[in-house]
Amino acid sequence: MTAPKPGSPATTAARRDILITSALPYANGPIHIGHLVEYIQTDIWARFQKLRGHNCCYVCADDAHGTPIMLKARAEGITPEALIARVAEEHKADFADFRVGFDNYHSTHSDENRYCATLIYERNRDKGHVTARTIEQAYDPVEQMFLPDRFIKGECPKCGAPDQYGDNCEVCGASYSPAELKNPRSVVSGAVPEQRESEHLFFRLADFEPMLRDWTRGGGLQEQVANKLDEWFDAGLKEWDISRDAPYFGFEIPDHPGKFFYVWLDAPIGYMASFKHLCESERGRAAGLDFDAFWGKDSAAELYHFIGKDIIYFHALFWPAMLYGADFRTPTAIFAHGFLTVDGQKMSKSRGTFIKARTYLDHLNPEYLRYYFAAKLGPSVDDIDLSLDDFQARVNADLVGKVVNIASRTAGFVTKRFDGRLASSLPEPGLFEEFTAGGQAIADAYERREYSRAVREIMALADRANQYIDEQAPWVVAKQEGQEERLQGICTQGLNLFRLLIGWLKPILPGTAEAAEQFLKIPSLTWADLSAPLLGHEIAKFKPLMTRVEPQQVQAMLEASKEDLMAPTSAQQSGQGGSEQPAGGAGHLARDPIAGTIDFDTFAKVDLRIARIAKAARVEGADKLLQLTLDLGGETRNVFAGISKAYDPADLEGRLTVMVANLAPRKMRFGVSEGMVLAAGPGGKDLFILSPDTGAEPGMKVK
């Protein structure tokens, strides 16, 4: 059996073995709605394949290694193991609540991954694809560790912009090496980095050029991605540095004590490890899952990786090469998607559009976002935009106004007039068949990942169903004597059309589909069930399957996202797949490096004043905010401070503290904040407001 070409219509009746993955989220921060584009896109595809009756597994894991995690754990005073365990729980809860249905969620810091990474390394090494070479790298003499480029800051050698990372300048866009940086400083300790030598291991990617060129042309890549790869081939494939020196949180390389696998080596291997863990679990054994059948060199199973466009290089070059070199099968296809913008702009913390998964869930139904993303997603690598106005309009119009409304406007008659019983035949079987015929195009669209097309097709049919009900006007028939049978027929027809629509939407809206199944009193729908109508069957009383999105909910979510920002927490944006971003370090300087030098005039612009906390109160509806009335000795200010978890309002009243008195007022959901009190600490319960020494009086300037 040969795997069908990816993107080919799902015409094959044979049961396919399919393994699907999403990129591994990095275990140093929370999931946000940008991440969710990928997990929702993948989950829809996995659910679709399962509904079609295929043997489909969807696995993922936390990407748990690397310098940022090591330093963040150290900054929190806990072990990396404790950190990644905590983050894993948060990630799993977020995914579960968004109904991302992983068959297994594992970690790259696992026995299975150590085994697979070691095996892949050793097999490649034994074939001569790994070489050792001494390189020069920046070294932090205080922390006694080598520094990744992103952990060195200094002035751009080209434009002189201060506070730039060691690899490129965000001001002028120049690329350079950390050694070129002027006045370089270690982000971890603030020390001046030294250049030191160290022996590193390199994966000889160029050995695989013929195989990779072949694989690239094999139809497993989107055209846009293949174009990008050609560019890399033309530039020549370079060796890949796969080792890092201690201290490092990862797997020690067996034959090189003190050296560790680079996080990006074992990250994709996490896909294998997660699947291996699934195979060896009770569930996996019961299902007869065989690791080798999926990963062996001649596997007939299909293997798909959904990833973001930023990590194509790793998945389309290193990963297939590593697998090939270690005598494993290569992926059937890589599906890259674009990034998410909100209202046409990059997600922004200050605009409140940097929305964490949890913040969204606190205010809105996950089905809304799943639907909206589906309505926008296609198979290309183009970015997609979350337009908040469009989001509300679309969810309300399409899902509540069109689809759910079909059931809502027919079910009442069935319950009241026919004891919930559907008619035993359809008055218009032709219309039903017209719908089921449309199901083929919808399936093809799903298979090709053209979700936006599938949604368009489904909504066109939903319009058709509403037209039918309008034409038949059951509310008129209901008032006519002796027309009971006709009324029951119309409603049965309408509910059957509704059932088809819900069945087709099930990969996108698993929760709503489940509620609809309960309403219809039917077992879990599969694609095959949709060919025949539901007749002579008793249904439950209709309850709203989905409520409308209210603008206030969206506003509240944005406000809450701004609150997250105000509380000085240590939350960091996580890069997918273990990019080495500074996330913490030894002590507070590492977590939050000292900012670039300013002159005295700049400092003098900040007017700091002693203030007496005249009143302090909790803010209804905000879990982090306290409303403070600050007495400046003649003038009072209303200030919101994100310190509710650290202080009891009663303990604050009467205290003296320090505030920024000339900060521009800021409008918040709860009122206008006219300044800011100063506090130190990572956030949550660990926040400490400043107090002046005895003798200070309200209104005194701090200088």
Added chain:
RNA sequence: GGCUACGUAGCUCAGUUGGUUAGAGCGCGGCACUCAUAAUGCCGAUGUCGCUAGUUCGAAUCUAGCCGUAGCCA
């Protein structure tokens, strides 16, 4: 800076190999209906297809340059 993409109605997007008057949903204007979560149906208005030049009988579609946006540069 180099490369790869993207740029179509107020908004979000379709537009298959170049071929008549460029489409949909939302929003907007009007009418109808009242079963339904102010839901539904019918009718209508709305565009120099980023800009410029070229190829062609003919360009939203092909080519080049420019402008804007995103990502990558291991």
